[in-house]
Amino acid sequence: MTEEALAGARDGDGEAFERLVGLYRHELHLHCYRILGSTADADDLLQETLLAAWRGLAGFEGRASLRSWLYRIATNRCLNALRDARRRVPAEPVPPFEPPEPTRRGEVSWLQPYPDALLTALPDPAPRPETRYQSKEAVELAFIAALQRLPPRQTATLVLRDVLGYSAAEVAEMLGTSETAVKGVLQRARATVGAHRPVVERPAPEAERELPRRFAEAFTADDIEGVLALLTDDAWLAMPPAPHEYHGKAAIGAFLEASAAWRDGRRFHLVPTRANTQPAFTCHLTDRDGRTLHPVGVVVLTLDGDRIGAITRFLDASLPARFRGSRG
Template identity: 40%
Template sequence: EAEDAVQEALVRAWRGLDRFEGRAALRSWLYRIATNVCISMLGASQRRARPMDLAPVSTADSPLPAALPEATWIEPIADARVMPAGGDPAEVAVARESVRLAFVAALQHLPPRQRAVLILRDVLRWKADEVAELLGTTVASVNSALQRARSTLASTKVEAGGPSEPMDDAHQALLARYVDAFERYDMDSLTALLREDATWNMPPYDLWLQTHRDIRDWCLGPGIGCKGSRLVPTMANGSPAFGQYKPSAQPGIWEPWSLQVLELSGGRISGITFFLDTARFFPAFGLPPRLEA
């Protein structure tokens, strides 16, 4: 969808180039075109979601439901594609915040124009008059849209522009313990790293788990095939992530199984999403097609 939006914005800019009068910078003119394209596309598309938005919490003995279509889900994106290369820490923090899975999920509850206003004002820190000029509206309309967007977002308990936790030594140690526990498949050690309200979910299925007991029992029951996996670190949506490889029938070979994206909060893991479409996601993240002993 993002690639389609870029293509459409460039086509519109090319067709309208003879009408560009030069009263504003070319970049600003292109930005306005791209913004309007995105707003139009959002209005025509369905809301994307996470499993927690679509179904009640499951238990370890819940049957695996049918997979839902790709267009249902919020999907991961590699940090390398969205983070400013060599950017200053403030720019990186803004970029990380704007692609967090929880924040992107919360944005789905907003109408397109409110979504644009919220991102421009609370994430990118634009002034109200700058947003009004970009969207071709008034400052009063921008302030009204922002107030409504903040009110809606508050109900999701996700803060726009809230600071992301830095990847300091403590977080790196937490991730090292997670990798060790997962690769040993020690579910007691792994669940000890989770918050009490941590979620465990697996698009394209709307099954999701929350209690430590259900997560542990599911991993040792239906998910036992993941025992013996290896993890390869990467970054997705401004968060730590891992390519997970399961043992194959061929000795000494591990095959792609999922892209794990972790969410951290308060020194613990608050959520783990297992994206199972490895044929699409592993190449996009530069992850190898298999691992060998």
């Protein structure tokens, strides 16, 4: 941060303000996404954060770094959004066919994938002493989903402490609380996240390449047995914003059979990409002519060793546009 840019921004120079905060734009967006679980909500809260920073720059005294000051604003804006119920929780979609009875109904219906292309623009700072999670695992889909099960203040505390590595004193200052309170909240948050994050085996590089390819071939051919052969015995299929979740090969196979019967010859078309540091596909559905494609969502695979441990189909036709130009 240069004094010249800070002085210019305080005088109302928009270009100086952008030079001042531009380096932090991408990481603040990811921060909002971690807390909110939605890329669309992260877009909105990033803009709110920057607007609040622009309006409040005169009050920035430099006692903390500009980065910490911006994180404080972003965190509290996200918490306000959650408290005010302004998060856009999507309406439960009506299935176009009668699906099998789900194993359970998921609670995190607002979850959305995060394009890896956005992660490449992030700085790669050295981890701080308080950091517990590596940068990759701190954006994986299971971690983001686990965060959404926490009360908002626990989510913010865990992200600030264990992902960003701020000290208990710094987090207490950001959240307007005491260090003792931060430690108690963090302990509860860690226990909940640990209980909801599945333990998976990291795939070998060859499996990382071959499993997504084989899945795409079987899935687009409606080769249900071929898809099931790639899954772990305890695999899950989830479909946000629909709450239906299916556990195990038999339940997943029953859903895939019902879906294929409804499509009546129309096939899925998958384009490789990456989301949340995991193999993914933008998903399109053909017309019966086999040529016209309609975007229908994004599929993210969670690999577990040499098998697929989870399939997350995001049923939102607007999502593929966020991955345009990105390939796995």
